[in-house]
Amino acid sequence: MRFSNEHWRINPLGDRAMLLNWNLPEENVYMYLQWVQQQLKIHPFPGFIEAVVAFDALAIYYDPLPYRLQAPHLHADNQITAHLENLLQTMPFHYKRKQTEIEIPVCYELNLDLQALCDQTGMSQSQWIEMHAAVTYEVACIGFTPGFPYLLGLPDVLQTARRETPRVHVPAGSVAVGGPYCGVYPFASPGGWHVIGRTPIKLFDADRTPPAFLRVGDTVRFQPISVQQFERLAGEEGFG
Amino acid sequence: MTVEILDAGLLATIQDMGRVGGRADGVSGCGAMDLPVMSILNVLLGNPCEAPVLEMALRGLTVRFQRPTLFAVGGACQHVRLNEMPVTSYKVLLAEAGSVLACGDWTHGVYGYLAIAGGWSGDDWLGSQSTDLKVGRGGHAGRVLKKGDILPTNERWSATTLRIFQRIRESGVMFQASPTGVAEWSRCSLAAQSADPVAIRWLRGEHFDWLTLESQTRWRTMPLQLSARSDRMGARLQGAGLLLSNEAHERSNRLRSQPVAPGAVQLPPDGEPLVLLADSQTVGGYPVIAHIAAVDRGNLAQCRPGERFLLQEITLEEAHRLWHKLHVDLNVMEAGIRCL
Numbered sequence: 001m002r003f004s005n006e007h008w009r010i011n012p013l014g015d016r017a018m019l020l021n022w023n024l025p026e027e028n029v030y031m032y033l034q035w036v037q038q039q040l041k042i043h044p045f046p047g048f049i050e051a052v053v054a055f056d057a058l059a060i061y062y063d064p065l066p067y068r069l070q071a072p073h074l075h076a077d078n079q080i081t082a083h084l085e086n087l088l089q090t091m092p093f094h095y096k097r098k099q100t101e102i103e104i105p106v107c108y109e110l111n112l113d114l115q116a117l118c119d120q121t122g123m124s125q126s127q128w129i130e131m132h133a134a135v136t137y138e139v140a141c142i143g144f145t146p147g148f149p150y151l152l153g154l155p156d157v158l159q160t161a162r163r164e165t166p167r168v169h170v171p172a173g174s175v176a177v178g179g180p181y182c183g184v185y186p187f188a189s190p191g192g193w194h195v196i197g198r199t200p201i202k203l204f205d206a207d208r209t210p211p212a213f214l215r216v217g218d219t220v221r222f223q224p225i226s227v228q229q230f231e232r233l234a235g236e237e238g239f240g
Numbered sequence: 241m242t243v244e245i246l247d248a249g250l251l252a253t254i255q256d257m258g259r260v261g262g263r264a265d266g267v268s269g270c271g272a273m274d275l276p277v278m279s280i281l282n283v284l285l286g287n288p289c290e291a292p293v294l295e296m297a298l299r300g301l302t303v304r305f306q307r308p309t310l311f312a313v314g315g316a317c318q319h320v321r322l323n324e325m326p327v328t329s330y331k332v333l334l335a336e337a338g339s340v341l342a343c344g345d346w347t348h349g350v351y352g353y354l355a356i357a358g359g360w361s362g363d364d365w366l367g368s369q370s371t372d373l374k375v376g377r378g379g380h381a382g383r384v385l386k387k388g389d390i391l392p393t394n395e396r397w398s399a400t401t402l403r404i405f406q407r408i409r410e411s412g413v414m415f416q417a418s419p420t421g422v423a424e425w426s427r428c429s430l431a432a433q434s435a436d437p438v439a440i441r442w443l444r445g446e447h448f449d450w451l452t453l454e455s456q457t458r459w460r461t462m463p464l465q466l467s468a469r470s471d472r473m474g475a476r477l478q479g480a481g482l483l484l485s486n487e488a489h490e491r492s493n494r495l496r497s498q499p500v501a502p503g504a505v506q507l508p509p510d511g512e513p514l515v516l517l518a519d520s521q522t523v524g525g526y527p528v529i530a531h532i533a534a535v536d537r538g539n540l541a542q543c544r545p546g547e548r549f550l551l552q553e554i555t556l557e558e559a560h561r562l563w564h565k566l567h568v569d570l571n572v573m574e575a576g577i578r579c580l
Contacts, residue, residue, distance in 0.1 A: 014531030015443060015559035017501040037264075052263045052499045054523050059499030061263065064560040065567055072564070075557055141497055143523025146266040146375055150497065187374070204265075206365065206377045212265035 008088065010081050013059060018080050020058040030140050033058040034217050035091060036084070045083040046070055053216045054141040055150075060084075101136070102214065104184070106175050106197040106222045107230035113163075113194035117177075121157060129224060131155055132196065137182055137220040147186040147204030147212040151220055154182045166192035173199045173234075175222070186213075197222075200233035241307045243356070245389040246340065249301035254360050254379035254391075255518075256292040259368035263522045269502060270370040270378070271518050273351045273472060274538030276425035276566055277315040280417055281355035283574045284312050284332050286400030291359025292369045292379075294391075296352045297472075300343020301385065303354075305335045309393070310357040310405055316349025316428050316542060329429065330422050332415035334408050349428035349542040357401050358394035373472070373519065400578055413580060417573065425566055427539045437463055438543070439552040440536045443559060445505060447527035450488030458482065459529070463548040466540075467512070472519040475540060481511050484527065497523040503537050505530040517541060533559040535566060 006023065013019040020036070022029045033053040040051050046066035052059045060080065067076040108114065108129045118128050137151035144150075154177060162178045170176070170191035175184050178193030185191055186203035203213045214220065225233070245252075255278070258271025272278040272295055279289040294301075300317060312332050313320050320327040321342045322335060335341060343352060362369035362379040371379025380391060397405070407413040422429040427438045451459065459482060467478035484492055484507070500506070504516045506526035515532055516524070532540050533554060543549050554562075 011446060012443070012531075012556050013446075013499075013528075014501050014503045015534050015556055015563070016503075017499075019446070019498070049260050050263055052522065054499045055496050057498045059263075059501070061260075061501065064563055068560055068564045076560055077556055141523060142264065142266045143497060143499070143521060144266070145521070146262075146268075148266055204375075206375050210265055211262070211267070211366075211375075215264065 010084060012077050016062060016064065018060045018062070018077060020060065020084065022056045022058075028138070029056045030054075030216055032091065036087060039087045043087065045080055047076070054143060100217075101219045101221065103221050103223045104175075104199050104201055105225040105229070105233060106133075106199045107225050107227055108197040109227050110198035110230060111196045112167075112170075112174075114196045117158075117160060117194055117196065120160060128158065128196075131158055132182075133222045133224055135221075137222075139214050139216050139218045139220065142212060142214065142216060144183075145185070145187050145189055145204075147214070149184055149203070149214045149220070151182040152180075154180055160194065162192045163194060166190050167195075170195060171198060173201070173203070175199055198230065200230050200236075241309060241393050241395050243306060243391045243393060244304045245301060245385050245387055245391065246304055247302035247342075248385045248387050248389070249296045249343070250299045251297040252301050252385040253295055253371040253373070254292050254362040254385075255295045255370045256359075256362070256368055257290040257370075258518065259366055259370050259372065259378070262366050263499070266522050267366065268372065268374070268519050268522060270368070270372050272353070272370075272538075273518050273541040274315050274353065274426065274428075276535065276538055277351075277353055277428070278355070279566075279570055280330065280422060280425070280573070281312045281314045281353055282359070283570050284330065284415055284417055284577065285310055285355055285357050286398050286402075286404050286577060287355065287357070287359050288398070289570065291355070291394070292362050294354040294356075294360055294385075296343060296354070298350055299345055300352055301354075302340065302342040304340050305337065307337050309335055310401065310408070311335055311341065312355050313343060313353065314355075314422070314429070315351050315353040315426065316346045317343055317352035317354075318346035318348065319344035328416065330417040330419075332404060332408065334405070348544070350544060351538075351542060356393050357405065358397045361392040361394045404577065407580065415577060415580065421569065421573065424569070425535065426542075428542050437548045437550050438539060439550050440540050441533040441552050441554045441559070441562070442505070442536075443531045443533060443554060443556060445528040445530040447488070447492075447507070448529045450484050450492065450527055451507075451529060452483050452485050455482040455484075460551060460553065463550055465548050466543050466545050468545040470545065472517060474517050474520050475515040475543075477513040477515065478545075480513055482507055482513060482529070483511060488527070492527050495525055495527060497525040500524045500528065501531070503532040503534060504528050505532065515540060533562065535559070535562045
């Protein structure tokens, strides 16, 4: 199978970014987009700043000046599209990125909504937790707040609509589910998802390089821990 | 050289051109809300365009200079006084040691800027000195300025800045931007203070045709205004009442979070568009109906709540041509300053 123009579309995202949407119904489409993201770093076009992968989209942020100064009669978006098409033509078909599997300790006892979810599904808490922790999740997007991961893989039976009324305050480290996703709130913030536990890990540490604990493409498994273990680890992390 | 904050105004932060390279980690770009004003002030002072400036929202702050220096104010700044003497915007001024600059109250615009010789010296985080208020890094200790803060400045002035300093000191030469030159890029400048509503240039967004035809016309023709619920993260448009067509409504419910960019205009379910600005999130799940052109993001942010403005659609090519023209104008200004 050869990747061709019918598999993607590229459109301007305002005047300083482009958005590449991938049309293939691939499960791990973001892996291909990460390859493109990597290639752009190695072979940047004039004015390229950075690229972000989120689900089936790749955003490319650029400064229009270098292309304009180089060739004012050519439209920058056409030039960027041509550059991307060149890169995409060399993309390997059987690309399988080395995946980093990350274990995230989670104290399910420190939840806010687990019983309500169990009441909805008719499961016991230990059944719910067992199902949740059995999955290897994939990070498909980072956003909402710095370091916030959208994790794919939540079993259908655990999926639920967002809370009707978002909470004003969700504690930092809260592990939550909303719609088809599992997520972790790195900062205390308002939140519309159901909080099912809490991790002592700092999902975002401004003094760490890189500051986000998770990146698109990582795989995550949740490791149940006790409240005592949570308190000990939280203390080590300097967490409140 | 340091500067002491005697009155911190309402919301003052150190900003530069923004932080790049962090969007994949969900880190916002931040940076000055009005980049053209920031650039003009820096060029006037002989600084690189990207030297950090002090941004003040809604009300100016009051500072005392420890040592002689050069400064310039612009953007929304009005009724600015240096030791009780009125200060002209977009003009390089010499402040002697101990002098006090009061950036006043203003009635037009939202964001005022104080640029200084060499630029302010903020904390660097991920390669930028812009303040990231969410994370608490960059700028001055990652926070809004407070009374009593002592702000360092960059004492390594450029050769141009040194020469400007000497020429003002010795022969009182004036370094001032032409009002018409500034007015082309900044609606806050004196020349721009006319009764006519300003035209904000925009580009079509991916989901613009999800709007009903009636809403598309409203967007294009109706005078709009910002609500008071506008800040560095985003500006809410008030009274627009835009609606999606029925099929689009269904599709919008299934829309996943996508990367966004400052200037993007999202349409949340309540129909009041939200324009993403400097401190905005990096991804969003609402339909994107439009993008404010980079040259006008500052002008939009400078609209006070309730102040009406109109929209003017442009092409991507035109948006790039305008950004290029700003760059050219800044170069011309810089060359002019070097020759004085």
